[in-house]
Amino acid sequence: MFEVGGFRAALHGGVTRRAFLTAGALSPAALALDRVGAADPSVKPASVIVLWLWGAPSHIDTFDPKPNAPSEIRGPFGTIPTRTPGVRFTELFPKTAARSDQFALIRSMVNSDGDHLKAGSIGLTGMLEGKNAEVPNFGSIVARHRGGKDLPAFMAIGRGNPRDVVGPMKGYGGGNWGRNYDPLLVGCTEMGETDIPALKLLDGLSPAALDDRRKLLGDLDRMSRSADRPSFDKWEATQKRAYALLTTPEARAALDLSREKPAAREAYGQTSFGQSCLLARRLVQAGVPYVQVNWSQYVEAMTPNCDFGWDTHVFNFDLLPDRHGPIFDRVFSALLDDLKERGMLERTLVVAMGEFGRTPRINGQASRDHWPQCYFSMWAGCGVRGGAVIGDSDATGGAPLTEAITPGMVGATILQLAGLDSQARAELRVLPGMRVIHELF
């Protein structure tokens, strides 16, 4: 069934930090990085795709394994070599390992909170104040700076804004800048069917009207006059953007995955995360500067009415090989391949990360709990040095041995590449004092 606003589709290595800094300072990418956002017309700001691994994947069971640690830390998974000499991942990620030369891996991430909702907000805003919605999401900042044309400048793909069974995460959107800077949320099923929850209130609007801009605008005008005014005002900002989107054929086309070749659909796989990442690529291709793909709406890995997040307090060693590992491995690899083949990787930044890592020591449920003291993030595109491993963790994955990379530094780097240099950030009063992760370039 075709719903209003919905589309149904047919179907470590070996390099010191000093060397990184030196190389980074001299490389064309680093020079370009310095020019981005500094009103240099020769450098186009990047588009950004953030893969938000909500619930927090274990760093040890994924991309920072500790094969020589005691069994109660190492876990049961073997490790495999990658394209990067001396760097190993767990055996759950062979496709990603085969592409390690296309992305950089940070193994010294640190968050300042071990609670999902707080750490998630900090992770997506870069600031402690994010957990109280006092500062905006990185995407909201990009949206404010760059604005949107036919499509909103900040779009999120997922079943809903991130939350857990207790409540919502505050740092999902505009924060104290207001709802105008919230992401426009788009749902995407495993079959590639997309929908815009903001339009669910449009009772009586037929799909045919979507092809008739004049009629649609008339309908909307009548609704605005007839509806309860306070209620209309309350949802107007979000809905207005959604309406605008649907009245632009090009924008609607970006949401229609049936226009993709079957091979592309298949490469990403028949999972909601897979098709969501394909949609993210289409949105970036259509001009959206910032897209956040949420792995799940809920953090919980196995809870009634929740959608299988990365929070694996129980049966971590089942869930990862059954589902989470294979899905991420396929989708992340497909996204890199797709962007590369289309020549989009040079101007698209891909960042994959969760809100923290998981305990090095296996818990009493044969799983792992929250561990903000050390985790990973993955970076590709926009001159990021493929194969680079930034930072190092100790023998148990308990803490960084090198300088801690913080969510604030993540944000500064994303914003710099997206066109907001330090001056622009200062003018918007965002991420004060946070440095760009130059080691990536």
Place this chain on the structure above:
Amino acid sequence: MNSSKPLRLTTDGTWKQDPLFLDSGEIVYTVLETPTLMRLMQLKPMAKSPIKLHPDATANEFEATFTADRKYYAFVQSRGNLNMKLVIREAATGKDSIFDPGGGFASIRRPSFHPKGDRVCFAIPAASGQEIASVGRDGRDLKTLTSGGINNWPAYSPDGKRIAFCSSRDGDFDLYVMNADGTDVKRIIKLKGMQTRPCWSPDEQRLAFTWNREGKYDIHAVNIDGTGLVRLTDGLDRADYPVWHPDGKSLAFVGEQAGRFDLFSASLAK
């Protein structure tokens, strides 16, 4: 032993896991029906589409296991936040016995019913790691059968005298067999890469299992003395969750091909 080109049994491509054969040739398996619901399905031979095993279920249910006479079956049910219980159901009456591993974050997984229906074994977290344990048909009399490491995927042999399982006690996941009371643990074979989900051939002479060999998941089989290792699947992106047909002439499994997840069957030839 070789296998034929796999025959696709389902075509919806939705995420699937845990198929098992009933003696009539029906397959019961788990499907991700919605983004938040895992459901037990039943596919009869020659049927065009599967039916829901529990049409009214609203909780996640998965990993079904049946007694040989189908009078009882068991499955895992997600009833709370990161909390899963074992449901043991009398098929005729629908009467349930529950094994509850406790409150908070607690769970059991991978149940296997003793063919005579006396006990159900499963994997359960413990202070020592994750153990294989069993309970009676009434969900009581918990007995832990292993000690140390991450132990998982227990499977009673057809005669009920042995249990095949995988364990990390010697490093990463390897294939083991022990007596049903937990004695006489033997590693069947040492292979590089994770081995999971062992299942017995009907004549109890071989085990089929999934082997993550250099990043590629395929179904393999080996004699229980560790000889005769063969690969039974090839050409799919991933083959996993093997289950032997009761007649011993074919295997069913979940195959991933072109990003889609379906049940497949492959004939076996000696």
